[in-house]
Amino acid sequence: MDRNDLLPIGDLARRTGLAVSAIRFYEDKGLISSLRTSGNQRRFLRSDIRRLSFILIAQKLGLGLVEIETELSKLPQGRTPTINDWQKISRSLRKEIDARIALLNRTRAKLDECIGCGCLSLQRCQLYNREDRAGAAGAGPRYVLD
């Protein structure tokens, strides 16, 4: 592994569009790891760019950092992930997207009924039920979500 293949945190930040502080934060949370120079500065692998990309995409889908870490933990330990590894884990994201689209479609169908009668009634329209609220993107009142 060439010395030039190790990136300081600022470079990684520039490559991903992330703030330096965000990358440090992710390392703290265990989403990414780094080597250290003798002077205690972080050095990252090139493949970490991809890792951060994955984090950004997954976040966009509404996954929390904890869930993202779970996904990332499916990558092979000890060696740099191959393209094949990334394909596998990306397909898992694709399922997430599919699920979200399906949920939105159901919500839309129910809302359409409600627009029909104008009621917006929890009882009649059943626009809420645990199933749907569970997969929701928004935070929502905790009491209801428990």
Place this chain on the structure above:
Amino acid sequence: MDRNDLLPIGDLARRTGLAVSAIRFYEDKGLISSLRTSGNQRRFLRSDIRRLSFILIAQKLGLGLVEIETELSKLPQGRTPTINDWQKISRSLRKEIDARIALLNRTRAKLDECIGCGCLSLQRCQLYNREDRAGAAGAGPRYVLD
């Protein structure tokens, strides 16, 4: 207006599934308003059940309370909203859903390309751009979102 048409906060909570504290919080934020008894207790209109329902649905779509207030402010002031009023504002929500579905479809298409090459590269796959990140559900790093 009959005296019986005024609901104490606990009843409203039971009808909507919200916590009492959440309703008070929404009132504080100006999403809902109440009358007071001589003893300073809140009394709500029956139509507030619908108002809270709307808030819950909109939250499920990932709208923030501020955006929801903006929507709600389109309801007529001074009188209880009619079914027609609710239909109008609900259609606005429907558009939100449509937009979100469209965004997810675009994201999925891009991810599919990425799965194809396994790159997950920000440059090549263009899985990020401001347009998409803007409509995203998740929080995302603030620096990038600015």
Place this chain on the structure above:
DNA sequence: GCTTGACCTCAAGTTAGCTTGAGGTTGCAC
């Protein structure tokens, strides 16, 4: 050898969306 920008740590602050707790009051039923 000195300056300067990039880097370090650790603590505290920020926003959203609520909940929890303390300490006190109301109102309905018996």
Place this chain on the structure above:
DNA sequence: GTGCAACCTCAAGCTAACTTGAGGTCAAGC
């Protein structure tokens, strides 16, 4: 007229996902 559940206010706490600031170090160019 008394008991007690339901209500009140206000302050503080909580989680997620970061940012900001203070105070200090490292490293490369002049």
